Amino acid sequence: MSEEIGGEVVPDSTRELNIDGELDIMIEDLDLWYGTKQALYGVSLPIARNSVTALIGPSGCGKSTLLRTINRMNDLIPICKYEGTITKGDVVITDKGADLVELRKSIGMVFQRPNPFPKSIYDNVGYGVRLHHQPTRDELDAIVEKSLKRAAIWNEVADRLHDLGTSLSGGQQQRLCIARTIAIEPDVILMDEPCSALDPIATAAIEELILELKKDFTVVIVTHSMSQAARVSDYTGFMYLGRMVEFNKTEKIFSEPDQELTQRYITGRFG
C-alpha cells in the first residue's frame, strides 16, 4: 500500500524485517502523535544484538522520535502519545508499568547535542555508577578510568578529572557523554547524530569507537551522513515522513535498495 503526499508516493511502513543475528529489541506497529500531529505511522523495526543499526532519512522524518521511544525519553514530553509495542526479550518496554529506571539503565542514550552534567569530568562518568551500584572509591576510580579509556578521551582528561565537564570542547564533551553512557554497562546504546557537532578527526575517533562498542553492546545510531551509515552499520532503516520505508542489511540498502525512494535518497537525488 502507499499514499500520495505532496506529489510523492510514500509507501506504508515496511513489513520486510529480516535480520541474521539474534533479536535484541523489536518495535512493532508504532504510531506516535505530538498533540494532534502524527509523527510516526505504523513503524516496525527489529534491532539485532551486538550489531549497529543505522536510521537514515531527511530532516523531520521521525528518526529522533523513533529512537527516543526505545528508552521512553518521549515520556518527558507531555503532549506525546503513542500506540504500538516495543519489546526487549520478554520485557514490554511500552508497558505502562515498565520500570523506567531499569529500562534506561540497560538502554543508554547519547544525544544529538553533547549535554554533560555541569559537574566534574569524574562525576559525569561516576554519577550513574554511584547511583545504581554502590562502588567503593577505588572501584569507582577504576570504572571511571576504564570508561574514559573506552570512549577514547582518557589521554586528554587524565590530569583534569576534577574540571567541569562543560569546560571541554564539543567533541570531547560528546566522548565524555559516551563514557558516561557506557560506564553504567547498558546492553543497548542509542546515539542520536553523535557526530553532528564534531570535526572529521573526532568523527573518525567516534566511528572507530562505535565499531569497538559493537563487540559488547547493541548500537542504534541516527545519522545524516550516508557514508557514515555505510561505514559503521550492519543494518539500515530508511525513514520518510514518519514511515519506515525500507529496512535491510546495510550493503543491500546501499547497493540495490528495493524502493525507488530509498535509491533517490542515498544517491542524493532527492526533493
Next chain:
Amino acid sequence: MKKDIDLLKKRNRKRRDLMERAGSTGLALSGFIGLMFLSVLVWQIAVPTFIEGETGQIEPASEFIPVSEYVLKWDHPTVDDDGALIGDPVVLELTWDDGGTERTHSIAVTVTSERNLREDIVINASGVSTEAVEVGKKTKFYIQSSLEVPVDIHQASGPVPAADETGSPTVSSFVISADVSVVVDDGRFVSHPLTMVAWLMLVFVVALLSFPMPAVLSAMEALLNRQAAVRYTLYGLAAGTLALAGFTLEAWLGAGCWTMSAVGINRTLQGMERLKSQGRDVTQFDRLKHSITNREGVLMWSRMLLVFSTLFIPLLIDVPFLTERYQDIFQPYASGIRSAFFGTIWVMGIAMVVSMPVSIGAAIYLEEYAAPTKTTKLIQALVTNLAGVPSIVFGMFGLAIFVKQGGIGLGLGPSILAAGLTMGVMAMPIIVLASQEALRSVPTSLRESAYGVGCTQWQVTRDHVLPSAMPGIMTGSILAMSRIMGEAAPLVVVGAAALVLFDPEPLAGLLGGNKGFTVIPIQIYFWTSEPEHAWHSMAAAASITLILLLAAMNSVAIVLRQHFRKRLNS
C-alpha cells in the same frame, strides 16, 4: 542578498549598541542618583543643626493679659568630658524699646549635669531678672514679660539651634550638636581575636584558591604529610572560637570561617598530593587548579561567607549605635537602634526559616511534579497575584491570623514571632515565583541526560535540577528577603512599638514574656515623625544602617549570580 543581510546586520548592531548604551547610561544614572541620595543622608547626619539662629518675639502684655509668656526649649546640649558645652558659649540677647531707647540684655547659658527642667526669666520695667541660666537635659525657659512692648529674642553666639518645624517661635528646639562622632566614630574593634584571625584565614584561603602563589604553595608542601593534623587544628579552632567567644552570631561566623578554611586548605593539600603522585610540580597553579576537588564550589562558598562576614558590620567593628544603645527619649544623639537592629535580625530570621523551605518546595512541586490541571493553574494564578498584593494587606492578614486570639487567630500578640510569620508569608509568593523561574531555566537537555542514565524523577530533581537552579533560587530568596527587610507598613499593622528599651524576645509570643519589638524601618518611621530635627538625623543614620544591611545581602546575591553565570558560560 548579501548586501541586504549586511544591512540588517548593521541595523541590528546599531540597535544593540543603542540598547547597550541606554542600559549603561541608565545604570550610571541610577548609581549617581543612589550616591546623591546617600550623600544627602550623610549630610543629614553630619550637619544636624539647621537654618538660622533662634529669633523670636514676646508679644506685649496688655491690660487684659498682664503677662505674656514665651517658652524656649533646650533639647540636648552636647558636653565634653568635663561637662562644658561644646562649641562657643551660648548667649541669648533680649532687645526691646524702652520709651525711645533700645535696651539689650544678655543671658549667658551654661551647662549643668543635673536634669534641669525649668528656668524662669522675668522681664519687667526694671529689667531682666536673670543674667545666667543653666541648662541640662530638656530644659525649658519660661520667659515672662509684663512690658507693654514686644521683646525680641535672638541667639547672639554659640552653636546654631534648629528651627521649629512649624516656624512658630513659641516653642523652639535648640539642638546644639553637630557632633557626628557621637554616632559613628566611637566604633571600635571588639571582635574576639579568634574570629578576627578566622576571617583573615578565610581571606587567605580565597586567595589560595583563586590565583597562583608559588611561594605559599611550596611552603605548604611541608604540610603534605600532616593533613589530618592541619584539618583537626582548624576544626579545633572552630570549636574553640565557639567556646571562647560564646555562641554569638560573631562566634558562629568565626567558626564558619575556620571550617571553610579547613575545607579549602584540605582540598588544596589533597590536590597537591595528587599532583605529587603524578610526579608533577605542586607549585604550578594552572595544574593544581584542576586537581582540587570542586574548587569552584569551595571558592563560591568561601567568597560568600567572606562577603557576609565582612559586611556584617558588628562582627568586625562594634558600633554602639547598632549594638549597644537603646533609644534615649531625652537625647537623640545618645540613642541607638540596638532593639530595632536585633528586631530586624530576628524578624528576618524567622521569615526566612518559615518561608524558604515552604516556598522552594512549592516551586519544585509546581514546576516539576504537578500535572497541568485546572487546580494547578488556579494555584499558579493565585501565587502570581499574591506577589503583587500591597504589603499592608499582608499586615492585615498577619493581624488576623497571627496576632489576634480567637477565630482563626493564633493569638501570638504583637510579637516578633507574629511579625516574622507575617513577613515570611509576604515573602512566599516572591520566592515561589523566583524559584520557578530558576527551575524553568534549567535546560531540558540536562534533565534528559539525567533521565538517560536512569535517574528517578526525585534523583533528577535533587542531583541535577536543584543544584543548577540553586543559585537562581538563592538569589531570588535573598532579594525577597531584602525586600521585606525594608517594609514598615505590615509591621505597623501587626503592632511594632515606637519605643522598645530592651532586646526583643523572639519566642515571647508563644512562651509569654515581653512581646514588644521594633525593627529598623519602624524606628525610622517613628523617628521621622518626631518634630525635632535631631531625631531626623538619627532616622537618617538608621536608614544608612538599613542600606548597608541590604547591600550586604545583595552582595551575596551578586556573588551567587556571578558564579552561576560563569558556570553556564564555561
